[in-house]
Ligand SMILES: NC(=O)c1ccc[n+]([C@@H]2O[C@H](COP(=O)([O-])OP(=O)(O)OC[C@H]3O[C@@H](n4cnc5c(N)ncnc54)[C@H](O)[C@@H]3O)[C@@H](O)[C@H]2O)c1
């Protein structure tokens with residue numbers, strides 16, 4: 001247990017984020033106190049073994065982690081700062097500038113507040129979606145405001161690292177500008193694209209391959225949460241959408257005038273810039289590293305996945321990531337195994353030798 005982080009830790013808001021944090025801390029041996037405006041969510045988190053309900057403890061927390069929706073985050077932080085005059089309070093809200101400004105307006109004791117934002121989540125909320133391993137290998141942004149007390153940074157860093165995250169320090173504005181580009185705009189693009197499928201008379205979605213799935217997974221996200229996130233970060237998101245709008249119109253115009261000089265070149269340049277941009281997304285270990293994938297066809301029979309994992313393990317190749325899909329109407333699943341590029345050929349050979357069919 002880190003000296004910078006001592007219990008008890010109180011988690012306010014036991015949905016996806018709060019319960020996941022509670023699970024990780026409980027497993028690491030901390031006393032976790034759970035509180036939620038919804039008694040049902042608090043109880044579910046407790047039954048999932050994420051901690052004990054606050055009614056069952058009177059111990060003062062050393063750290064309070066606020067995991068409630070963005071529109072109530074500042075009010076809950078302010079309340080917790082007043083309730084626990086010794087405790088440090090952090091939060092996980094997806095926007096950082098608005099809660100900080102609201103706390104300043106309220107005159108809260110900012111020396112005991114230090115915001116954070118784990119860049120990890122899922123498209124489904126609530127305690128039942130929680131996972132102790134949610135944060136492993138993900139960046140956790142810590143947003144100092146300059147007035148936090150000594151040791152605050154170490155405590156929030158220890159929390160993030162204990163849960164498996166890598167910490168990144170940014171001020172609240174730089175954070176909000178960054179997530180506008182890498183999280184908030186992708187959410188809108190994904191939702192708008194998926195919305196195009198609703199009135200499609202051919203029901204083309206039934207033909208969907210992996211491409212559509214890749215760009216629309218997050219379209220299933222909670223609209224109530226996202227309206228709050230986008231509303232709080234509108235001034236940073238809107239200019240990116242305007243720039244994207246310009247790109248889309250230029251590509252559409254080029255496609256409408258394919259015989260015009262430079263049309264194809266414009267489309268090619270936009271595609272090439274996209275390929276350049278995707279190289280900037282770090283791999284699992286934080287480097288600018290792309291993994292190679294081996295797609296294995298797995299029959300829909302009990303024990304097949306376990307055998308595949310065992311065969312991968314015996315190949316002595318480190319599995320970097322894994323994704324599963326089902327081909328529509330087929331009794332077969334596709335398991336996409338990500339490995340370092342130099343290990344791809346060896347893994348393919350090892351799996352083929354064990355009788356696996358590899359999709360080329
Ligand atoms: N979902 C994600 O992918 C994700 C990722 C990183 C950060 N976040 C941030 O984490 C926070 C929580 O998101 P989530 O996905 O866990 O949402 P969630 O809906 O799963 O959980 C929110 C919980 O807060 C409770 N709650 C609401 N108002 C409350 C109040 N006033 N007091 C106490 N409890 C209250 C709700 O009952 C619910 O259980 C949000 O601020 C969000 O921006 C979300």
Ligand SMILES: O=C(O)C(=O)C[C@]1(C(=O)O)C=C[C@@H](O)C=C1
Nearest residue numbers: 094118119120121122123183218
């Ligand atoms: O992976 C997902 O499902 C997410 O929605 C995660 C994601 C993201 O954009 O990466 C979404 C919002 C949060 O504030 C942090 C993380």
